[in-house]
Amino acid sequence: MNGPLSNLKVIDFSSVLMGPYCTMMLSDMGADVIKVERPSGDSTRYIGPSHTEGMGSMFLNLNRNKRSISLDLKKEKSKNAIFKLLQESDVFVHSLRPHTMKKLGLAYEDVVKVNPKIIYCGMYGFSKEGPYNTRPAYDDIIQAASGMAAVQGDMAGEPQYLSALIADKTTGLIGASTIMAALLHREKTGEGQEIEVPMFESMVSFSMVEHMYGHTFSPPIGDSVYPRAASPNRKPYKTADGYISVLIYSDKQWLSFFEVSGNEHLRNDHRFKDISARTNNINYVYETVQKIIESKTTNEWLELLEKGDIPCVNVNRPEDLFHDPHLEKLNFFETVKHPSEGKIKNMKFPATFSSSKTEVRRLAPHLGEHSEEILREAGYDEQEIKKILNTEEV
Numbered sequence: 001m002n003g004p005l006s007n008l009k010v011i012d013f014s015s016v017l018m019g020p021y022c023t024m025m026l027s028d029m030g031a032d033v034i035k036v037e038r039p040s041g042d043s044t045r046y047i048g049p050s051h052t053e054g055m056g057s058m059f060l061n062l063n064r065n066k067r068s069i070s071l072d073l074k075k076e077k078s079k080n081a082i083f084k085l086l087q088e089s090d091v092f093v094h095s096l097r098p099h100t101m102k103k104l105g106l107a108y109e110d111v112v113k114v115n116p117k118i119i120y121c122g123m124y125g126f127s128k129e130g131p132y133n134t135r136p137a138y139d140d141i142i143q144a145a146s147g148m149a150a151v152q153g154d155m156a157g158e159p160q161y162l163s164a165l166i167a168d169k170t171t172g173l174i175g176a177s178t179i180m181a182a183l184l185h186r187e188k189t190g191e192g193q194e195i196e197v198p199m200f201e202s203m204v205s206f207s208m209v210e211h212m213y214g215h216t217f218s219p220p221i222g223d224s225v226y227p228r229a230a231s232p233n234r235k236p237y238k239t240a241d242g243y244i245s246v247l248i249y250s251d252k253q254w255l256s257f258f259e260v261s262g263n264e265h266l267r268n269d270h271r272f273k274d275i276s277a278r279t280n281n282i283n284y285v286y287e288t289v290q291k292i293i294e295s296k297t298t299n300e301w302l303e304l305l306e307k308g309d310i311p312c313v314n315v316n317r318p319e320d321l322f323h324d325p326h327l328e329k330l331n332f333f334e335t336v337k338h339p340s341e342g343k344i345k346n347m348k349f350p351a352t353f354s355s356s357k358t359e360v361r362r363l364a365p366h367l368g369e370h371s372e373e374i375l376r377e378a379g380y381d382e383q384e385i386k387k388i389l390n391t392e393e394v
Helices: 018-028 057-062 077-088 098-104 108-114 139-145 148-156 166-189 198-210 251-260 264-269 275-280 280-295 298-307 318-325 325-330 371-377 382-389
Strands: 011-014 032-037 066-070 090-095 121-124 195-200 243-248 313-314 333-338 340-346
Touching: 011 018, 011 077, 018 032, 018 057, 018 066, 018 090, 018 121, 018 166, 032 077, 066 371, 077 382, 090 166, 098 121, 108 121, 121 166, 139 148, 139 198, 148 198, 166 195, 166 198, 195 198, 243 280, 243 298, 243 318, 251 264, 251 298, 275 280, 275 340, 298 313, 318 325, 371 382
Parallel strands: 011 032, 011 090, 032 066, 090 121, 121 195
Antiparallel strands: 243 313, 333 340
């Protein structure tokens, strides 16, 4: 059984997190992703613990199912090799600003000359149509620009970034979905096209679904920011011996909570009447629940709340997930043997298909590990390959 994107060839010219996360989604679903790296390699090769230089933990987690070719695009033979690869490819992904790609001679108008049907996906900070188009951007910059850091500040007392690199990964997911939509369009029409996936617009779209709030209307009929999401009291509840996450949302769940917690008198409190009343009194609601929750241990609450069909879980640290019984049952973290790095953990692709397969076909590559193989497939003979890969000749 093949992956749903098998027989798809992707040239991945991206680096760091956003683009590689996008192309990992594609590679996990079966695409042949060729990662083009500069001679020094992707910077994530040097982030995190490692057994071998250039094989850091972040790189290992982002680049499975990919092949690596190392080329210096300042050299003419290397640039020619890229165009040769692009001629036979379906998708080209990059994460450099448009003016940089233009300088490299790899803008859409350059690439489409050698492959009119290619899906050309540019992922960068800000749309090239806006005044911020030349600005550099990383996850922290976009969290701040999109309002996310300020809203976190409503909870923490001062602006804060989320601990996850959410802008990079969210934009990466949007990139993967738009690439697949463009491929479907090509299947219907035969047309390739250019896709632009800017981080800023992606994260404004992501966060403002709930945080436009009263500003959804013109003129506004209330504040921006969804109060429940930004309340400083929105956090795991402290129990008698630790913490627990509980989200009582529907009217049915609230009635169940009042019953299992022995607080049925709160049924008559108008601040708990319905979702509108609870939202308008969200800090009171959170504070009241906190006083109730702190009376019992975490395990006592887990048992009671599960009986009441109320969403609740332990507050896990990342290392706890390796022993989570649900994930263990799914074998979500697979221990595999990397050719040079020994035993490493790999996460499964999070979605499943009934008629297709996702799997780890190959582990993250060393820098340029597949250079000769890839060039050979592109039609170069051994002498030409040696010239291209000889840094003095390239």
